[in-house]
Amino acid sequence: MRELLEAVAAGELSVDAAEAELAGYVTGDAGRFDAARWDRVGVPEGILAAGKTPEEVAELVALAVETTDHALVTRAEAAVVAAVRERIDATAPESTVVVDDRAGTVVVHGPRYDPPTLDARVGVVTAGTSDAVPAGEAAVVLRESGVRVTRIDDVGVAGLARLVDQLETLRAQDVLVVAAGREGALPTVLAGLVDVPLIGVPVSTGYGYGGEGEAALAGMLQSCAPIAVVNIDAGFAAGVQATLVARAIDAARTENSR
Structure with missing residues (x-):
């Protein structure tokens, strides 16, 4: 603790960064940022933009970059992206800002950011182009966690030949995240063809009875082949x-290589 106090007194460490070191989180006008989440549970903290003003999101991003050199925003619309860019340009201009408009994510890396790496492969799969939004969100989270991501898109059950053509690639993954709307059949079918953990993501496509993802969710929960479902x-x-x-x-793998 003495070293932290001396660093703050010398101007080498900000008060926010010191608070994050001591408490595990840092508090601002927009709320608290969980600066210790990566060390504690092994996944990056996500800043959900929905329900917050663009200015609140931008402040939380600034706190995240100051304390962890990293920020990940989800469900970000254009006004949020603009506010984040403006705030980072003013407070951490050496940072990089990467926006995925389709997935609705913003990623900021500070100048001292050290990206993690994991010896694992995850396939992110979509039944159709309409499923790309939640699939893209999952892919960003995985990449920011150091995972090698392979995208396999548009292989829904309406044309099974498209899925069969990709089986070699799919079977080479360690985990699969499979996004599907309508009746949500793809994760069930695919789980019967591979021997890796599969996480189904029901998507709010479809209309009429069981629309807005309800039929997809029910179908995945009733899957005969064992899958996990979010x-x-x-x-x-x-x-x-x-x-x-x-x-x-x-x-x-690390343990077995020793």
Whole structure:
């Protein structure tokens, strides 16, 4: 603790960074940022933009970059992206800002950011192009956690030849995250063809009876082939779950290589 206090007194460490070191989180006007989440549970903290003003998101991003050199925002619309860019330009101009408009994510890396690496492969799969939003969210979470991600898109059950053509690639993955809307059949079919953990993401596509992802969720929950299932459009949750499996695989491979 003395070293922290001396660093703050010398101007080498900000008060926010010192608070993050001592408490594990840092508090600002927009709320508290969990600066210790990566060390504590092995996944990056996510800043959910939905329900917050652009200015609140930008402040939390600034706190994240100051204390961890890293920020990950989900469900970010154009106004949020603009506010984050403006705040980072003013407070941490040497940082890089990467925006995925389709997935609705913003990633910021500070100048001292040291990216993690995991010896694990996760396939992120979509039944159709309409499933790309939550799938993209999951992929960003995985990449920011150090996982090698392979995208396999548009292989839904309406044309099984497309899925069969990708089986070699799919079977080479350590974990699969599979996003599907409508009746949500793809994860069930695929789980009967591979021997790796599979996480289903029901997507809010479809209309009429069972629309908005309800039929997809029900179908995945009733899957005859064993799969894990997250909530409708919960790409972030799927990415986190796949990351935790990937971390266990990485630890086992590291141990076996000694």
